Amino acid sequence: MAISKDAIYEKVQGVLVDALGVDEEEVTPEATLREDLGAESIDFLDIVFRLEKAFTTDPAKPFKIPRGELFPENLPAMMSDEQFVKDGRITPLGSEELKKRMPFADFAEFDKNPTVQGAQNLLNVQTVVNYINSKLNG
Amino acid sequence: MRWIWIDKFVEFVPKQSAVAVKNVSLAEEYLHDLYPAFPIMPHTLIIEGMAQTAGILVGEARNFSEKVILAKIGKAVFHRLVRPGETLAYRARIDQLSETGASVSGTVRLGLQSDGPVVAEIELMFSHIDKNLAGAQFPEHNFVFTRQFTELLQSYRAAANITL
Incomplete structure (x- = not known):
């Protein structure tokens, strides 16, 4: 099922707010994960887990992010x-x-x-x- | 005192969930250290108990081959104080498990009933450190799941008749 880019953006924003403890307003498209949002190495694993959870609609077909694909x-x-x-x-x-x-x-x-x-x-x-x-x- | 904050497992479903018990005794020194004449179990140690319950669950999922490190406390909300004489049940469930780590959500309740009063809700993330922090070097031997741990595990197995 297709999901709009706006809906994706909203979910990504929610994930970053939860994972990094930042305010929603800080999460702009241009905000960099490390410098602007303060992500450290361990946060990237947390973000991957939370994205996988957020974008899984059917538990039988979980959304998976292969290691190194999003964060090299x-x-x-x-x-x-x-x-x-x-x-x-x-x-x-x-x-x-x-x-x-x-x-x-x-x-x-x-x-x-x-x-x-x-x-x-x-x-x-x-x-x-x-x-x-x-x-x-x- | 040994750094062991759970007394035994009462349920263990590999790769899914576990329940461990902690009996809080007035004989334990830490209870006397936080507030004079008002012995309560510190929240930090309740988190540690959940981390040990969940950490063993996550470790077992990979046959204790990974160095499983508590990487992040995503959430820790406390609803009541824990006093001497009370029994805590740590209920941990694996939400996600991958090559690089795991996320776990847990509930701490008073007593063994599954609907007992909620003490805390805790979400934890664990890292398999050899698979993360690229470039960093860690000792070869598994300093998380040590020999002391393995020996304890044997007694857990025997006592609870749990197949791990």
Whole structure:
């Protein structure tokens, strides 16, 4: 059954409010999970569990988020790899790798100024919504 | 004093739910430490009891091969105080279980009746730490489910006739 993008957004917002203890107004599409909403590593597992619960409509067919698909693993390791990051900037090879690992993120801003900070900002609320949308309606 | 905050399991359904019991005795030192002349069980230790009940349930689901760590207390709401002489029943249910961890919801009640007065509602999240925190190194041996724990588990099994 198709679910509208607005409905997805609302549910994602609710999940983030519960998981991160933030106010609803703070959860905007552009809000980044780490910097703006204060998510730490353990919160990502919590968010995955809560999203799975929130988007399961039929218990016989639970909504599952495969490990590493929404929140890529080993990004910190990648960020300390010289072929991907040089002088605080992401190399073209690094950009390519990020796009492979995070196909749901919007890279428009990042491409203008591909810094490590910019890479961290790719993981925002809209990225989560895009991911869920592609899973449910894709 | 040993850091064991449940006395025994009375129900254990692998990968699903468990009920553990804690008898609160005035002989226990911690009861005298919070408020002088007003012995109550601290809420933090009630959460610990639920974490141990749920942690063993989550550990058993993977045959105690994972280092199961309490990662997050999603909710802890308390409805009444717990006094010496009372018996607590920790009822834990696994909501989600994955390669990387588990989420559990639990209710603490007075006495063993399933409709006994509610003491607390607690939601916990556990992490299988070797599968998370990429890059961090942890000791090889399982420091969560230790030998002391394994020995206790044997006696739990024998006493409760539970097949784990």
